[in-house]
Amino acid sequence: MENDNIPENKLVCDFLFQPGAKDAFALLDYALKNGQYIQNHVSQEQLFVFVRNNYESLKAYYREYFSLYLDREGQDDQSYYFLNFRKDGNGVYSRGKIPPRNRVYLDGAYILVGFMFARMYLIDIDADSIFSPTDFKRRVKLDYDEYRQDLMRLFANHNDINETQMDWSKLDTIIDKALREFEAMGWIYPLGTGEYQILPSSNRLITMYKEPINSFEKILTEDIEP
């Protein structure tokens, strides 16, 4: 996270007067507020260029008027922009000036799918940047024995060691829905052949949980010690 402080007051509305603002800003604003991530991809070229060129100014605008934080992650070509939150004085995440009825949270089920997705395609350096939902679903079934019991318990509501096709199809449905959400968020991009391209912003799945990832083991040891 970069410095949140605004260097100079005049930056706040600078972007409004830049070239391309009249074309790009409306789209950018809607995209960001729809929870979309902006990166260097052919589908978001216009928006990416605009936000990159006016980053400081836009950042100031969202912070001052919405208490939202336009963050940037990743390096150069792999960088991406998105609206983010900060914890307030009590250590709770503040949702800025978004009215409560305009807040929608990403389903826990989809986050779980996201973790499996991350493990399969993001943390492995050799992984392809293109994947197919069928392949993903198949690998979840065959390669992740260690999650199988939990998957059945959470998604198919049983604790049996045997599974049926119906059980797996429940999981398949959830995976489909999750992928649609990720697509809407700009984490993956449909290539029209049924396959998806994995975009740089999907790394957020891992960066977002940096804190819990580093701290969860301490929780475990705390549990074990008397």
Next chain:
Amino acid sequence: MDKIQFFDEIKKEYYRLVLQKTEGLTILHLYEQLANGDFENDKFTENDILKILKVLHPSHKTDQKEFYNDKIRNLQRYFLWADEDRESYRLQEYAISFCKQVKEELNQNFNPTKIQESFYFLIEALDKKRIEGWLDTFEEYKHKIDRQLSALNRQVSESVSEFRLRISSDETYDVVILKDIIVRLEEIYKKVMELHSAFDGAEKIDDLLATLYEEQDQNANDYLPALKGVRKYFTALQDNLLIISRKIERIRPRLNEYVRDLNKHPDHMRFRRFVKYIFENSRNEKGTIVLPDIIPLYPIRMYPQSIFKIIKEDFNAGNKRIARTTRVKLIVVDKESTAQAKTVYEQKLKSRKHIADYCAEADDILKRNLELDFSNFFYEILIRENSNINIPIKVASKCMKKYARSLKHHIQISNERIYSSHYPRISIWKTIISLKTN
């Protein structure tokens, strides 16, 4: 008993044939006690049955006695022999075979499988080439082999999935754990050996049977259908063996991954542990999945989609189709081009009439002479129409269509080219149309 009868009967008799849990367990208890020799002459009393029932299903209902009574009555149809005074009971054959089956099947879970021995025995017997005796032996062994095979299947499934679980949850590569994993691998290896011997045995028997079958074929023997049945059995057996061996194959990718992971970045491993932790500690509450507390809620959309409610300004909201504004063309009357168009049109009409006339003429000639030399006719039209070749071509097209379809007419076309002195540059094939007389 045909199919419908069978199912009708089953529906009626279901709970007396296929017992509910308490009753089933009661029978099994009785069977065990008999096997132990607890009952003299294999007979037991109603009290003995009641004792078991009360332990299995303690009932505090007011009509307690009736409750147990009901059960005992139910058992009498297929499971219990009762003498006239109901002083003593014995188990029926149906009950005994039921208990035997259950016991044998469960037993296999504990005994190491000895498929090899069974096969060996069968092969030995086959070598002696006394078919009749062998077929009997085979019947005996068939059931044994089937049981052993399903037991092997279960054992393999268990071993393989335990192995995979073990290997995927270990990241420390600790020596103790590695040793444990190796022990498991050895277990699986033993099963694989069993499997191989089964494959070999089945194959060998199949081969021996094949030669036997051929010999029998020549002797036109009675045993042919029986042998066929046996071969079918072994084919099915080999299919089942394949299923088991495929399960064992599933160790391989896991093992490979394990070895690869030796070099994995510690961050990777930490992430994997993290994901496992999240999975284990998530709950399903009324259909929603709740993640453990360390995961903060993650909002995605700040405005629900299409929140901008637009009010339509005009009241044509009901009309889905909006009339398109078209540019109205003013008709300009141009006398000259109109006159031109008129002449052209009139010519067209004239030609059409001519064509129709020629066709009628052709038909007349056919009716009169039963034959028409169409090639000549073609040139005639051409002359009459002042070398306007379109007319005869159209006539030709119409006539050919008409007469080719007609069953009463016959068209004969030869390679001979017909010319006309007036039109040396055109030639057509000699075409004769004739009208059939019968």
